[in-house]
Amino acid sequence: MELRINGKGYTVNCDPSEMLVWVLRDDLGLTGTKMGCGAGICGSCTIHIAGVPVRSCVTPVSAAIGQELTTIEGLATILDDGTEQLHPVQQAFLDEQVPQCAWCMSGQIMTAAAFLKENAHPNADDIDNALANNYCRCGCYVRIRTAVEKAALVMNAQT
Ligand code: FES
Ligand code: FES
Structure with a gap:
């Protein structure tokens, strides 16, 4: 296949x-x-x-x-010079030092990236609802929301 x-x-x-x-x-x-x-x-x-x-x-x-x-x-973009530019959600998760063990994080990031394509101006409740079924056993939920809010701002500034 x-x-x-x-x-x-x-x-x-x-x-x-x-x-x-x-x-x-x-x-x-x-x-x-x-x-x-x-x-x-x-x-x-x-x-x-x-x-x-x-x-x-x-x-x-x-x-x-x-x-x-x-x-x-x-998820990242490869630029013309061959360097990698992280997706704004990835960058925001790094900047906000979101992960602890990080096991859930690729799922959180992939879910958030798809969500922000559909909702460019989410409020906190929107973000919590969008990620409500992505579980983080380390309890990073507040930082996850902060990072998604930050990524949305960055993405809106880019458009
Ligand atoms: S491993 Fe797929 S939803 Fe939990
Ligand atoms: S960072 Fe450990 S499960 Fe989410």
């Missing part, structure tokens, strides 16, 4: 019913996507399929064929 991930083509040989998280991590080495609950609940495995956040632990490979996938490894 052919997959398109972060702008690159990949060939994978697996059962089409295998969950994407395992193909990304074990077959393709894209270990930025984290496995948490494995049941579609915690959000740590969130990636984008055609720009829409999905939980890769409950999404089979078959659902990704012919689609453009983005993982945390592909």
Whole structure:
């Protein structure tokens, strides 16, 4: 099967019913996507399929064929000079020193990045609601909200 991930083509040989998280991590080495609950609940495995956040632990490979996938490894922009410019959400999470153990963070960031494309001017409640189903066992919720607010400001300034 052919997959398109972060702008690159990949060939994978697996059962089409295998969950994407395992193909990304074990077959393709894209270990930025984290496995948490494995049941579609915690959000740590969130990636984008055609720009829409999905939980890769409950999404089979078959659902990704012919689609453009983005993982945390592909969220940044590669500039003309070859350097990497982090997505504003990534940069804000760094600036605000959001992570503790960081296990949930790629899922938080992928969810927030998709959310800000849909809602450029969120208030605090909007952000909390958007991320309500991304669990952080370290309890970084206040800093997550602050970082998403900051990313929204940056993104609005860029447009
Ligand atoms: S690991 Fe996928 S939602 Fe928890
Ligand atoms: S930073 Fe540890 S689970 Fe979120």
